[in-house]
Amino acid sequence: MNDLAFLPLGGTGEIGMNLNVYRCDGKLLAVDCGIGFGGPDNPAVDVMVPDPAWLSERSEDLLAVVITHAHEDHVGAVAHLWRSLRCPVIAGPFVSAVLRRKLAEAGLGQDVELITVPLPSRRTVGPFDIEFLRVTHSVPEACALAIRTRHGTVLHTGDWKLDPHPLLGPPTDEAAFARLGEEGVLAMVGDSTNAMVEGHSGSEGEVRRNLQALIRGLKGRIAVTCFSTNLARIESIALAGQAAGRDVALFGRSLRNAVQAARECGYLESVRDFVTEEEAGFLPDDNLLVICTGSQGEPRSALAKIAADTHPNLSLGEGDTVIFSSRMIPGNERLILHVQDELTRRGCKVMTADDHAVHVSGHPARDELRRLYSLVKPKYSVPVHGEWRHLSEHAGLARECGSHPVLIEDGDILRLAPGKVDVVDSAPVGRLAVDGSRLLPLEGAVMGARKRMLFNGVVVASLAVDEGGRVVGRPRVSAPGLFDSEGPEPEQIADELARSLGDLPKGLRKEDEALTEAARAALRKAIGRRVRKRPNVEVHLLRV
The missing domain is CATH 3.40.50.10710 (Metallo-hydrolase/oxidoreductase)
Structure with a gap:
């Protein structure tokens, strides 16, 4: 398509898992590739990454992934998702040093084309002319991206703040942002993390x-x-x-x-x-x-x-x-x-920072956001990097500063040019759980079973039957997380299981699949009467 569009696959409407895509004349540029944490909503998950399916299906058009800084929510998923993307990764010196270790640990040290660029600098990638602008953040060598295209210029701020004394590295390059504003900026895709915080973030x-x-x-x-x-x-x-x-x-x-x-x-x-x-x-x-x-x-x-x-x-x-x-x-x-x-x-x-001045945020509070808007003067503002309350507050501030805010969420394809700025399509989005060396859909069968086991437990029964389907000996029942293995319940449930199977019709008892399903049903019924739960039930049937 001959247009300029922006698509967040992660990090818009949520904190973490930043994965953003720009499309220009059919070619794609990804910005950042980060992780998120499971939290109380996903107790069976430690680390999550955004689902890259939409991007991997178009990998022949994906020119590169550009990393703005070395925080895990912006760079931590590269090693997990690169096999789906298979494109060069472009980053500054410190991000590259961090990333090389991650890639080596994942066995990708020799596979990924890691392009290290000086900061500040400018680089052309297909139809994208990318300028790396120095910003201050709570990590060295963070950068914003001025992305110039034939349709207009987009400023992708990444994570930033204004700190006159950042200690490591120079302050945010306000003069460069002022020059960009004079040149003309179609849209600013900006950090919303502290959009609800009045004043300044501190030094x-x-x-x-x-x-x-x-x-x-x-x-x-x-x-x-x-x-x-x-x-x-x-x-x-x-x-x-x-x-x-x-x-x-x-x-x-x-x-x-x-x-x-x-x-x-x-x-x-x-x-x-x-x-x-x-x-x-x-x-x-x-x-x-x-x-x-x-x-x-x-x-x-x-x-x-x-x-x-x-x-x-x-x-x-x-x-x-x-x-x-x-x-x-x-x-x-x-x-x-x-x-x-x-x-x-x-x-x-x-x-803690609640009672002692031992922390300042790496993200801009409202006074800093106002300052950046006064320098850049974007026609449109696209709040990202925050939950909905943060995005909404950022949008209100952008309107006060004379910019037209556009609120979107993960999966929205926002056309920036030509014509009216509007959401024109959507892409499938989701989350994958990092499970050792595997990536599992958060809503898939494996993670679903794990969640059920976490809250409802698991029951495993092993039983032997003869050719006629009669139970041989006593079944073995284990229900960790539901009953004490030394208590009476497992044996009582085993006896109930044997009686239930003995009452089945002879023809059904001769079919392994039907007999196994009947055993599962009997176990669920026996457990439900005792604890009112629906655990995962596994039956191991041996015909002797």
Whole structure:
């Protein structure tokens, strides 16, 4: 099609799983490819990725995936989805350093064409003329994309903020955005995360000063948790520890990988080498500061293990302090509060951004959004990267700033040019659960069965029958999560099963499939009378 269109396959109307597609004259360009977390709505799932089916069906027209920055909700799905996309990946130096490790772990290190571009820079990909613009975010080398086409220019902001003192890297390049505004911008596809927050998001420089003052006055062991790719924050924590005479250790694989990638790119030069996890356990309490993963309460993270006292190298207790230098991502509240409660139970003092100035957001609050609109002057505004309340607030602000807002959600195909800006079609969207090395549809049979087992349990029965369909011996029934294996219920249910099958017509008992289904029905009935649940039922039939 000879048009310019925008299609979000993930990340619009939700937090996380960002996957955006631009179409120009029939050719496709993807921007970002990230993960999301299961949360309380999907307790059987740890990590999810957007379903790339629509894009993979058109892979011959997909020119590249461009990554705006190194956060997991923008880059974490590349290794999971690349086999469906099979196109070059374009990214800045730090994203490339992070991504190379992910691809190597997935066995794709030699397969993916990873194109590293300097920042700022400009590159032509088919009908797309892409300019990489420097922005500040809570990770180094974040960029916005000015996407020029023969139909007009679109600014894809990615994640950004205005911070006069970002600590790592230069501030957002406001002059470049002003030049773009003078040139003329058809549409701005923009970050909505903090569109409900008045004022300014704050500065990393302020957090550094606060952390140094706070850590200097603490005794005992100190653990600080933050996002593993927030290198300015990691540097601030490490420097505060060093200034207080403490050795600093990293706990968590993603932290170690991020720090290694950062050092490759020339960051963290002022930070001394970190001590190992093994060494940390032997240091005096007042000489140790730990930076650890787990700010979102992830069950397998270092901090979750420390809170549960199952970490092999470190325990925390009375007189120790844990600082959450992060915000709660919506959906993770229950997990985070559980970890904080466990730490408090162990005697630790827990400090958060609610009571100490130890975190600032990496996303723009309303004053920053107003400033960007005044520079770019887009004709149309397309809010993305947020739930519906965020998108709606962003749309209202865009209207105040003189831009025409267009609200869409995942799957909407928004034609930007030529003619009227409007949703002209839709694409199928969905979520896939990352299950080891597999990707499973969230609403598919396997995940559906897993959810039913989680809430309703599972019953497994094994029985032997002779050629006439008579039960030989007593069936074996197991119902983990429903009944105690040592209790009387499994045997009682086994006896009921045998009696029910004995009452069946002789002809039916000679057919394996019919007999198996009758056994399932009898088990469901027996379980339902006792616990009013509908568990997954499996029957193993052996004819002897």
